Amino acid sequence: MPTDQISALLEIAKTAAKEAGKVVMEIYESGDFQSYQKEDDSPVTSADYKANEIILAILQRETPHIPIMSEESENGELAQRKDWHRYWLIDPIDGTQEFIARSGDFAVNIALVENNQPIIGVIYWPPGETLYFASKGNGAFKESLSESKQIFVRKFDDLENDAVMIAISRRQAREKVMQSMSNHRTYQTYPTGSCSLKSCFIAEGKADVFLRVGLTGEWDTGASQCIVTEAGGSILAHDFSPLSYNQRNSVTNPDFIVMGDQSVNWQTIVKYTTGENK
Numbered sequence: 001m002p003t004d005q006i007s008a009l010l011e012i013a014k015t016a017a018k019e020a021g022k023v024v025m026e027i028y029e030s031g032d033f034q035s036y037q038k039e040d041d042s043p044v045t046s047a048d049y050k051a052n053e054i055i056l057a058i059l060q061r062e063t064p065h066i067p068i069m070s071e072e073s074e075n076g077e078l079a080q081r082k083d084w085h086r087y088w089l090i091d092p093i094d095g096t097q098e099f100i101a102r103s104g105d106f107a108v109n110i111a112l113v114e115n116n117q118p119i120i121g122v123i124y125w126p127p128g129e130t131l132y133f134a135s136k137g138n139g140a141f142k143e144s145l146s147e148s149k150q151i152f153v154r155k156f157d158d159l160e161n162d163a164v165m166i167a168i169s170r171r172q173a174r175e176k177v178m179q180s181m182s183n184h185r186t187y188q189t190y191p192t193g194s195c196s197l198k199s200c201f202i203a204e205g206k207a208d209v210f211l212r213v214g215l216t217g218e219w220d221t222g223a224s225q226c227i228v229t230e231a232g233g234s235i236l237a238h239d240f241s242p243l244s245y246n247q248r249n250s251v252t253n254p255d256f257i258v259m260g261d262q263s264v265n266w267q268t269i270v271k272y273t274t275g276e277n278k
Contacts, residue, residue, distance in 0.1 A: 001114065006135050009063065010120050013088075013110045014133055016058040017124035020051040021108045024093060025126040028102075035100055040215060043096045048072055051092035051108060059088050066112075069251070071219045078249045086114045087246070091219035094123075095194025103170060104128075105193020107200075111222030116245045121226030123196045132200045134230035140203050153233040153260035154205035163188050164269060167198040167207035167258075180211050182269050199224035199258045203231035210258040211270055213238075218251045224258070233260045238272040 027033050027047040034046045052072040059068055068088040069075050081087070088110065093099055095106030104127040112120035119136040132151070134140035142151045156162045163186040168177050170191045181187060190207040192198055198210045199221075221243055225235045237243055238255040259266045 001119070003138075006120065006138070009112055010122070010133065010135050012059065012062045013112065013120055013122040014124075014131060016055045017108045017110050017122045018131065019058060020054040020092060021124040021126035023054055024051050024099075024106075024108065028099060028126070042215065043100060044072065045093070045096060045099065047099065048093045048096055052090070055090050055092060055108075055110065059090075063088070069219070069246070071217055075251060078246075081246060084246060086112065089113050089118070089219050089222040089245070091196070091217070091223075094196045094220060098193035103193050105170070105197055107194050107196045109196050109219060109223040111219075111226060113222060113245050116247055118222045118226040118245070121223035121230075123200055123223050123227060125197060125200075132203065132227050134227040136226065136230070138230070140227045140230035142200075142204055151204040151231050153202060153228070153231050153262075154208060156261050156264060159264060161186075164209060165190050165207045167192060167201055167210040169193065177211070180213075180271050182271060185269060195220050196224050199228050199235070202233055202258050202260050203228045205260070208260040208264075209266065209270065211238075211255070211272070212258070213255045216253045216256070218243075218245050218253060221253055221256060228258060232262060233258065234262060235259070240267055 024047050036044050038044055049072055052070055066086055066088055067084050070090045072092055091109040093106055094109045098105040108124040110122045111118045121134045123132040130144040132142050140151050142149055165188050167190045195212055201207045221235055228235055235256060235258050257270055
């Protein structure tokens with residue numbers, strides 16, 4: 001895709017994320033929303049649906065030729081979407097549980113996927129008025145009220161001995177996380193909320209690794225994968241194989257690992273185990 005076309009689509013995604021985030025923040029501050037349980041027991045709120053409505057309206061108006069896959073929409077069987085060369089992949093609110101708990105750790109995710117790989121990633125954090133974004137081959141960036149800069153994963157000075165910073169959920173037991181880490185390293189933990197924000201903190205060097213065990217969808221990793229990759233990191237399945245996009249009937253992810261500095265041999269550090277390492 002030509003650079004000017006990528007830039008134009010990136011701007012559309014940024015606008016959609018911020019517009020949805022503005023309304024989500026108004027709902028969050030007012031506390032006027034309803035909560036529901038999906039069939040998989042995950043939570044969803046009226047704010048998720050409103051954000052979805054706003055994003056869909058903007059993307060359909062600006063890019064009517066590009067199909068959309070969303071966590072809060074009916075996405076159909078693979079047979080109906082297998083020929084999509086390019087499509088939008090959105091999570092209106094990543095971290096709905098954090099939204100309900102009022103921790104402030106939730107975000108709006110929008111990715112553009114081309115040939116089954118994310119080429120644009122936008123993540124907006126409404127409480128922090130912070131936008132993370134990237135496009136393939138053009139780097140990853142962070143914009144907030146106080147700064148605008150390109151971001152990079154943290155580089156280790158001493159690959160063998162530097163402490164590894166692990167991003168974990170605020171409600172996650174540290175002991176369960178440590179069960180999946182090699183006991184030959186020194187670790188520190190960086191507590192935060194949604195999957196996408198953990199990924200962004202790795203992209204900007206605040207943390208080094210995050211292991212996600214539990215149910216997620218492709219919309220939970222699309223935008224993050226583009227941003228983390230452009231910042232110098234990677235997101236892979238728990239067995240260190242690539243994640244797939246729109247290649248299976250199911251749009252759920254395997255357990256996955258977000259990693260920073262690629263000079264580190266992460267396979268010697270992360271020991272995948274099943275359990276509640278969310």
